[in-house]
Amino acid sequence: MIDPLDRRRAITGAAKRFLLDPAAERLGEGRDPRLAPDDSPPRLTLRALEKIVMSRSRERILENLDEMYREAFERAKATGDQAQMTTLDFAYRREQLYFEILLDVRDAVERNR
Secondary structure (H helix, E strand, C coil), rough: CHHHHHHHHHHHHHHHHHHCCHHHHHHCCCCCCCHCCCCCCCCHEEEECCCCCCCCCCCHHHHHHHHHHHHHHHHHHHHHCHHHHHHHHHHHHHHHHHHHHHHHHHHHHHHHH
C-alpha cells in the first residue's frame, strides 16, 4: 500500500513545480523544449521569422510587381492620362526599391541560419 504521506509529498512537489516553473511542468522534466507545442500567440519576432520558409524567389516577386504596374500603366496609357502614367512610373520605381531592400534583408537572414 502507498503511504499517504508520500502521496501528499508527491502532489505538493508537483504543485510547487507547476506554480514556480509552469514551463517545466508542461514540458515534462528532461524533455527537449523544442519539441513542445508552441501555444504562444503569433507575433512577428525573430523566432517566428526563423520558422517561416521563404517560398517565392526574388525574380517571381519582381515579376509580379512589374506585371501589376504594367497593367495599370497600360490602362492609363489607353485613356491618355499622362498624370496617372507619371504617377505610376514613380510609384513603380519606389516599390521596386522597397522590394529590393526587403529581399536583401530576407537573403541576409536566410544566410545566417
